[in-house]
Amino acid sequence: MKVVVIGDALVKSATLKDAVLQMNLEGKIDKIEVFEWHSDLTKDHFQKHILQIERYGPEKVEIPQGILEALKDAEYLFAHYAPISEIMLKSAPKLKMIGTCRGGLENVNVAAVRELNLPFLHVIRNAEPVADFTIGLMFAETRNIARAHLSIKSEQWRKSFSNDAYKTTLANMVVGIIGAGYIGRLVIKRLNALGIKVIVYDPFVDPAIFARDQLSVELKSIEEVFKEADIVSLHMRVTEQTKNMINKDLIQLMKPGSYIINTARADILAKDDLVDALKNRKIAGAALDVSWIEPIPKGDPLLSLDNITLTTHIAGDTVDAIPRAPYLLKDVVNAYLKNGYSDMLIK
Structure with missing residues (x-):
């Protein structure tokens, strides 16, 4: 089983990968392939990409280089703010689940997710x-x-x-x-x-x-x-x-x-x-x-x-909200796989 994770400037791919290793996914994880989306930027410089994806959605921003090839045999895809676009989803015929460790849905083409009938879990990290x-x-x-x-x-x-x-x-x-x-x-x-x-x-x-x-x-x-x-x-x-x-x-x-x-x-x-x-x-x-x-x-x-x-869009900005987000997603995924339902499932 292959998992693809996409880190960014706020949620590092290493943290997201660690959370994935604690998920009770169906089957043995053979490979976790890691991608980055502007992970090299400071929080302040990353803000412009946040505003861009919140306003224009996943189809109007660049996606990580090489990810379309990686998604061909991926069964799970987890990200934070990175775009999950229609072309990405249609490049992943084996995908079983998508998860994002944030509450907003602006970075995901939800219509494409629904069309493919994929479980999509998220968390309200803040x-x-x-x-x-x-x-x-x-x-x-x-x-x-x-x-x-x-x-x-x-x-x-x-x-x-x-x-x-x-x-x-x-x-x-x-x-x-x-x-x-x-x-x-x-x-x-x-x-x-x-x-x-x-x-x-x-x-x-x-x-x-x-x-x-x-x-x-x-x-x-x-x-x-x-x-x-x-x-x-x-x-x-x-x-x-x-x-x-x-x-x-x-x-x-x-x-x-x-x-x-x-x-x-x-x-x-x-x-x-x-x-x-x-x-x-x-x-x-x-x-x-x-x-x-x-x-x-x-x-x-x-x-x-x-x-x-x-105020300056700081309602969710606390020292512990973002670092905890991948582990909140881990809990939500595990609960969904155990119980078959979740309040955090986007239908």
Whole structure:
């Protein structure tokens, strides 16, 4: 049996190979062939390739040299950020499984995977950090933590803010979750622990999962969530169906004292509609860890708003999230091979 692994600047091929050796794959591993995808770059220089593949997908970036030949007799393919494109998949007639040790799917041609009916497993390597950060942004935006800090650094002592008429404790608010996948459910778990009412929209999640995970939620339509929630937190993937899904039609349903939090992907939110709502005080504020262009360019309208908290796409960035990722994938693969199912199986 042959396994192909592709390392990159963040997850080294040696680590991924070590995790593969701990997988209970079907049969004896005869060969693990290793490839690299910009593994020689620093984290900062690798960022441009991350942004490229997240925005344009696996068909628009270069693939590792020699990999098409290697995939001809490979039965398993594991990677992190490297592209898994249609030509790669169609070069691998013996492939039994694909695994990636990250949550996003932008680097994989999912349609091609489905067409070939291959099991595709992934892991939300930074799910816990993102869930923590999401809660942090809720506090930071609603209670003006970042703005007060900025005023002190600017030699001011600011006590008044644009949301003064709506300031209250998080316990008095209703939080709406759009997208109750793995990260969304971790956010719900934290909100439940804080005693905060949670309403949810996700037509693709089996309602039985909430009972299984002992989560207290009310399921609503997306329009009901935007009408009723004081904070709407976005946790969806970017697809053709979800791009610009959160637009003026939904934002105009929100209460004047409500907020939008986005730690998912920028493209699910219509930028001009959000800027208009914030500029004209149609909603109280927003907090974004992701932006449509990163870094945010000088002169961007986001930078002139006084009712938004911006961070530099760091929600999932902790010292242990990425190094643990291959071993999380190992656990997911082993559980799937043992039980025949997994929450991390992309269908």
